[in-house]
Amino acid sequence: MTLAKASLTLAEFLERPETEPASEYIDGEILQKPVPKGKHSHLKLSLSLAINQVVGNAKLAYALPELRCSFGDRSIVPDIAVFEWARIPFDADGEVPDDFLLPPDWIIEILSPDQSANRVTQKILYSLQHGTKLGWMVDPHDRSTLVFVPNQLPTFFEGSDRLPVLDPIPLELTCEQLFGWLKMNPAG
Amino acid sequence: MTLAKASLTLAEFLERPETEPASEYIDGEILQKPVPKGKHSHLKLSLSLAINQVVGNAKLAYALPELRCSFGDRSIVPDIAVFEWARIPFDADGEVPDDFLLPPDWIIEILSPDQSANRVTQKILYSLQHGTKLGWMVDPHDRSTLVFVPNQLPTFFEGSDRLPVLDPIPLELTCEQLFGWLKMNPAG
Numbered sequence: 001m002t003l004a005k006a007s008l009t010l011a012e013f014l015e016r017p018e019t020e021p022a023s024e025y026i027d028g029e030i031l032q033k034p035v036p037k038g039k040h041s042h043l044k045l046s047l048s049l050a051i052n053q054v055v056g057n058a059k060l061a062y063a064l065p066e067l068r069c070s071f072g073d074r075s076i077v078p079d080i081a082v083f084e085w086a087r088i089p090f091d092a093d094g095e096v097p098d099d100f101l102l103p104p105d106w107i108i109e110i111l112s113p114d115q116s117a118n119r120v121t122q123k124i125l126y127s128l129q130h131g132t133k134l135g136w137m138v139d140p141h142d143r144s145t146l147v148f149v150p151n152q153l154p155t156f157f158e159g160s161d162r163l164p165v166l167d168p169i170p171l172e173l174t175c176e177q178l179f180g181w182l183k184m185n186p187a188g
Numbered sequence: 189m190t191l192a193k194a195s196l197t198l199a200e201f202l203e204r205p206e207t208e209p210a211s212e213y214i215d216g217e218i219l220q221k222p223v224p225k226g227k228h229s230h231l232k233l234s235l236s237l238a239i240n241q242v243v244g245n246a247k248l249a250y251a252l253p254e255l256r257c258s259f260g261d262r263s264i265v266p267d268i269a270v271f272e273w274a275r276i277p278f279d280a281d282g283e284v285p286d287d288f289l290l291p292p293d294w295i296i297e298i299l300s301p302d303q304s305a306n307r308v309t310q311k312i313l314y315s316l317q318h319g320t321k322l323g324w325m326v327d328p329h330d331r332s333t334l335v336f337v338p339n340q341l342p343t344f345f346e347g348s349d350r351l352p353v354l355d356p357i358p359l360e361l362t363c364e365q366l367f368g369w370l371k372m373n374p375a376g
Binding site: 111116117118119121122125128129137139141142144145146148150151152153154155156 | 309313332336
C-alpha cells in the first residue's frame with residue numbers, strides 16, 4: 001500500500017484519473033490498494049457471483065467488486081460493495097451510475113498478506129459509521145471472518161459457523177463453504 | 189502459529205508443561221504463539237514498563253507481559269495483561285499467584301507479521317465478553333492501534349491520537365509516542 005500526503009480535497013481527488021490498483025482517499029491521504037493475489041481475487045469473484053446468483057432476477061441487491069464509493073470525506077474502493085437494489089442510484093436512463101456517492105449496505109474486505117488489518121478494519125468502521133449495515137473482514141489464510149454490525153463488538157466466525165448476510169439476500173453460507181471456493185482443483 | 193486438535197479439557201491442558209513460546213487453549217484447540225520478533229518484543233517491554241512506571245507505588249494497577257489467563261473455557265496468554273490492583277488474586281502470603289483464573293482488565297495484543305489479525309482479535313473479543321474493560325490491537329508495521337471496549341464498535345487510532353487507557357492509570361500516550369519507542373537509536 002503506497003501512501004502519499006494529499007493537498008487536495010475529496011472533489012479534486014475524484015477528478016484525477018483512476019489508477020490500477022485503485023487509490024483511496026482517506027483522512028486527506030491517497031493510499032493505493034495492493035496488487036491483488038490469487039486467493040484474494042478468486043474469493044472476491046466467487047463471493048460476488050454467489051451473492052448475485054442467489055439474488056437472481058429478484059432485484060433485491062447487487063454485489064459490485066472494486067466499486068468506488070465516496071461518502072463523508074473519504075473515497076474508498078471496497079473489495080466487494082453490496083447495495084440493496086432500492087439504494088442503487090440508477091441514472092435517468094435506468095443505468096448504473098458512474099459515481100456512487102454513498103456507502104455500501106454491506107462492505108466486504110478480503111485481507112491480503114501485505115495489508116494492515118487495522119487499516120482495512122478502519123475502512124469497515126468508517127462505512128458502518130456512515131450507514132453501512134454489515135461488514136465482513138475475510139482472512140483467507142486464517143479461514144476466518146470477522147463480522148461487523150453498527151454499535152456492537154465484531155464477531156468471529158470460522159468452520160461450520162453460518163455467516164450473517166445482508167437482510168434481503170437469501171444466501172446460506174458457512175465459513176467452510178466460503179473458503180472451500182479456494183480449492184479450485186479438488187482432485188489435484 | 190501451530191495448531192493441534194486437543195482431546196483434552198481446559199483443566200487437563202493446564203496440567204501440561206508450559207511451552208516456549210506459550211501455547212493457548214482456545215475452542216478445544218491448542219495453538220502455540222509465534223516466536224516474537226524484535227519490534228514485537230521491544231514494544232511489549234516498553235509498554236509494560238511505561239504502565240508500571242506511571243502507576244509507581246500507588247498500587248492502582250499492574251501490567252504483566254506473557255501472563256497466562258484462564259477463564260471461561262479458554263486459556264490465553266495476552267502479550268500484555270493489565271490488572272487493576274484490587275483484582276490481582278494475591279495468595280495468602282501476599283505474593284502474586286501462579287495461576288490467574290480471570291480475564292485481564294486491559295488486554296494488549298501486538299500483531300506480528302505471521303499472525304492472523306482475525307484470530308488475535310478473537311482473543312480480545314472473548315476477553316471483553318468475559319469482563320475485560322479495554323482491549324488494544326497494536327500494529328507496529330502500520331503504526332496504528334484498534335481500541336476495543338465492551339458492546340461497541342472498535343475505534344482506530346494513529347498519529348497524534350491520544351490512546352485511551354485503563355481508568356485508574358494516569359498514562360498519557362499518543363500513537364506516535366507509542367511507536368516512537370521502536371526507534372532505539374534515533375541518531376543512527
